Amino acid sequence: MRMLINVPETVVADGLRGLAAAHPDLVVDVDNRVVVRRDAPVAGKVGLVSGGGSGHEPLHAGFVGPGMLSAACPGEVFTSPVPDQMVRAAAAVDSGAGVLFVVKNYTGDVLNFDMAAELAEDEGVQVARVLVDDDVAVSDSTFTAGRRGTGATLFVEKIAGALADEGAPLERVEAMARRVNESARSFGVALSSVTTPAKGTPTFDLPSGELELGIGIHGEPGRERRPMMTSGEIADIAVHAVLEDLRPVGPVLVLVNGMGATPLLELYGFNAEVQRVLSERGVTVARTLVGNYVTSLDMAGCSVTLCQVDEEMVRLWDAPVQTPALRWGR
Amino acid sequence: MLDTDFFRRWMAATAAAVDREADRLTELDAAIGDADHGSNMRRGFAAVNDVLGKEAPRTPGTVLTLAGRHLISTVGGASGPLYGTLLRRTGKALGDATEVTPDQLADALGAGVAAVTQLGGAQAGDKTMLDALLPAVEVLGTSFEAARDAALAGALGTVPLRARKGRASYLGERSIGHQDPGAASSALLVGALAEAAGPTEGGGE
Secondary structure (H helix, E strand, O other): OOOOOOOHHHHHHHHHHHHHHHOOOEEEEOOOOEEEEOOOOOOOOOEEEEEEEEOOOOOOHHHEOOOOEOEEEEEEEOOOOOHHHHHHHHHHHOOOOOEEEEEEOOHHHHHHHHHHHHHHHHOOOOEEEEEEOOEOOOOOOOOOOOOOOOOHHHHHHHHHHHHHHOOOOHHHHHHHHHHHHHOEEEEEEEOOOOEOOOOOOEOOOOOOOEEEEOOOOOOOOOOEEEEOOOHHHHHHHHHHHHHHHHOOOOOEEEEEEEOEOOOHHHHHHHHHHHHHHHHHOOOOEEEEEEEOOOOOOOEOEEEEEEEEOOHHHHHHHHOOEEOOOOEEOO | OEEHHHHHHHHHHHHHHHHHHHHHHHHHHHHHOOOOHHHHHHHHHHHHHHHHHHHOOOOHHHHHHHHHHHHHHHOOOOHHHHHHHHHHHHHHHHOOOOEEOHHHHHHHHHHHHHHHHHHHOOOOOOOOOHHHHHHHHHHOOOOHHHHHHHHHHHHHOOOOOOOOOOHHHHHHHHHOOOOOHHHHHHHHHHHHHHHHHOHHHOOOO
């Protein structure tokens, strides 16, 4: 095992201590696992709280700051946080205008955030919840836990975060978050398995020369395994899978996301192929973001997320943001 | 009759079993989930052991509600809320009694399992912890050994099933052939009842 860690048990706490040292504009409560923007609660502003298992960095703590999340709760590696963390986060960011929980559709995240919402409301915090479920690789939701939440989380957090920063009320921020989720779809590809610190060996066995199509972000295998292909062939499959489901009629935001162990050179090359496919299909691109944003530890591979947008959504996307991982316009 | 001490022994025996079997639970989870069920459950029940030592609850019901609350606060994932709810609701159903009969425990655990069913939205055969708990509750009134055997059989019975809930559901057909880790840990919880009752007391009378 080649990992830059001390011991598996302290991986999350060690990472949070380092995050705190690098970003003094965040309040990082290492013991309770809550990351809050330093100026919270901001008067009159809806609080945006998200969270999920660790191992997906910069998601979510890397998106805390003006213009995006008010707070994030990192769980153990690939394990959802517990309700106590979310209740603390909600209390820290609520200015009386209420709090929106942005929840990825995984059973653990959903159950813990539901419990937290109940507890926070008992403490007088008004809570709304939006579920992110953008992964088109999960098709038969009657027989599964439903579509997973992946890359669209970034679009939801950025666009709803910008609206919240403008002082919009909770109902409007919630409605916008829901609209972004409904307008976004993703598809992921793994070129290698992930190795969790606790287990120390690859979670699944993916021989070199093969790839896994339709993966999630926890090293769970995807919908099929194929012999290795070129970047262009992968882009054809991924973008077509998304478009088949989304069928956008207007311009789209594009996220070409690395899973953690694929270099930017490859991601940019892959983005060129994604743009080619979109152009062949007559889809206009409003904005593109390329990088490692919703990762899966050391997994090699990528995902594509498209989000159909209108003018307001583009304006909110362009709005200033100042977080560890996303920063522009300020 | 089962007194408060019995319930503390039950939780301690569960913690010991989970600790002993943590690697196996994680291996099962690696096959169809994300390889952390053993470490999460170990962390949760270690916290339960801790708090039961510190707070010394005085009724069977409070032993379980306290344990449940601490599982929710420490486990995370789906297992935290599901196991936490199971024990909390079982504890609540026991009320303020200082001693309960095995039949009362069976009824209370039935209420706990019903709460889990409602929270997770799963049914028998979905390849979840319910596949161990439901058959165990049915025979719990007979003896703890019968419940343990039923839970074990139920857990093993998840091997040929296709997962419809939780992260394993994303594997579809490929989830077939693996034992559900939640059902396996539930079998440990039920098996710990027999251990808490002690070898000489047989059916937990």
